[in-house]
Amino acid sequence: MKNDFLLFHKPFISEDEVNEIVDTVRSGWISMGPKTIRFENNFSEYIGVSKSVAVSSWTAAGHLTLEAFGIKPEDEVIVPTMTFPATAEIVCYFGAKPVIVDVDEDTLNISLEAVEKAITPKTKVIIPVHYAGQPCDLDEIHDISRKHGIKVLEDAAHALPADYKGKRIGTISDVTCFSFYATKTLSTGEGGMICTNDEEIAERCKIMRLHGINRDAWKRYTESGSWYYEVVAPGYKYNFTDLQASLGLPQLKKVDTMWDSRKKIAARYTQALKDLDSIQLHTIKPDRDSSWHLFPIRLHLDRLTKNRAQLINELREKNVGVGVHFMPVHQHLYYSETFNISDDDYPVASAVFPRLMSLPIYPGMTDENVDRVIDVIIDTLNKFKK
């Protein structure tokens, strides 16, 4: 890789994280322990939710949540096609059916009409994904879920932090799951968080994240010591570690300043690119605040002489890394074959996908980096204009 190549993403790690890691390693307690509990408590306080359960990934968080909801093989769970496959695969873990639906043309969030149409007596859960960090239409989703007695699990892998009508994402639905994967807005390398105000769900997730062990069982046996535990179900090995918490604790302290940096970059991109007629910028609704995890743009391919792959190569040649979010779930072999679905069933996502590209947006970018991205995008698109 060339020296001045601008990566699509780089985690924002400072000496605070390094010092916290060293402290943890020296303490001798490197798996789940006191720092994990502190991270969970601080996270709950930051979000404004009563319970946060830290786990090894968003995928683990989503899996544990569906387990706590009691999903069975005959059940159906509605998910949008414009997401990372993890959102759908957690449903398959139960032998249940992910009912994959199309997205809204403007926001690429789950389409309300598609959700309404997909509901059957078997529907148990809706998983709205806050695409790029912009909250979904949660009021309307909750109207639907209440009407049909369906639970809502928010996929907030992109939405830390984000607000919907003045409310923080993580406080609104039955459960909200976050991701701390390397490219996310708060990163612990790998990791995830389950946020809920439902004590029973939180308790079940805590037990199932570590082999189904109920550590409080010893309290029932006065003659037993705290070494006593009972396994109440065949759980999973999905626990968080204090090494991960050592990255998470300092990151959480600067989560708002990192958000401000992304907002500033987004504002500069918007200002500089809004009049470029070979692209369309992402629509942000006025009553919500995006985390700006991603800055997606849509190419007007009919006005350009190159396709997306060729343009991405051009940008790479000019030292700018970009991403693509996402190849729709219905286009992946397993999902299209297993559920017999194709592009015809998803007109919006299928038409938008070949046009999508995400620009770099992270707090470590300097003003010069942002200017370089803007200049390279404008030059490249103008060069290949029809």
Ligand SMILES: Cc1ncc(COP(=O)(O)O)c(C=O)c1O
């Ligand atoms: C929308 C969405 N959901 C879920 C996930 C899965 O997150 P994790 O890698 O923490 O399991 C991702 C990760 O890229 C994602 O983008």
